[in-house]
Amino acid sequence: MTQQKENNSIKEDVLFLILKVVIFLILLAVMFLFIFGITRCSDNMMSPAFKDGDLAIYYRLQKEYQPSDLVVIQKNGEIQIRRIVAKAGDNVEITEEGLKINGYLQQEAGIHTETLPYTEGISFPITLGAEEYFVLGDNREQAKDSRIYGAIKLSEIKGSVITLIRHRGF
Template identity: 45%
Template sequence: MCAIGLAAILLQTVFGLAVVRGGGMSPASGDGDVALTYRLEQAYSANDVIVYRSQSGQQLIGRVVALPGDVVEVTEDGTFKVNGSAQPSSNGQSTAPAESGPAYPLTLGEGQYFVLGDDRMQAVDSREVGAIGINVVEGKVVALLRLRGI
């Protein structure tokens, strides 16, 4: 009984669970997978996969591609740049800007990250919702349970 209580406390304060919705992080994760997150991280690094909430409250998952102080740009021809250097896509897709996204170049402030999905064609990410503040990050993905198709 005590172990169950301890597990519940850990899941509420230290760790979290998030169900992946959509294919924005394909092939790393897919619709229906469950992400285990670590909630106590104070800062994130490039390539960390995080779970965060959009302004509308939608839970999203994506990869950190730019850090506080970086200048990011998404060009009309689909090139993604950080501090003036073109960045390769993880799967070779171009990175098209969103119609209603932020203005570029975008300088990230303290505690802000630019997050992209691995499948840029399907992802809802910083191209639409803008810079991600550390205050809306729910945690860093530390494990992935592939539950799709079960």
């Protein structure tokens, strides 16, 4: 009789453990489907902050963004990581001198190349409308960003980057 009780107790413990694991996996799936997202950086346009192959975990529920925020955007069917440099109401101009926001030349920490206008793309100056943001890649000489496709809408922002996982660490 004691042997049978021990077997039933072990079975109950195993079933309880399986139930805990299933609940944990469901919670994890819900978190990454609705609250957080994960994407792979597929270019070097954000170098040196993000390199090709790095993973970015982003927060989907944030709806207000500020200049210098790193965001994941979906533009023309492509997922990109870019840096916000201007928000709604700002006047953006890129000249041979560099990036000007509301008439002031910007000094950006962590940007190692000059911000110059592209020959193709939009014409400057541009004033951002409601729920519009101007984004640039950190590798300004090669980045495909708002200088080419213009301001992005709030609806094109998937979320704010909260952490980076280096590809080379695996």
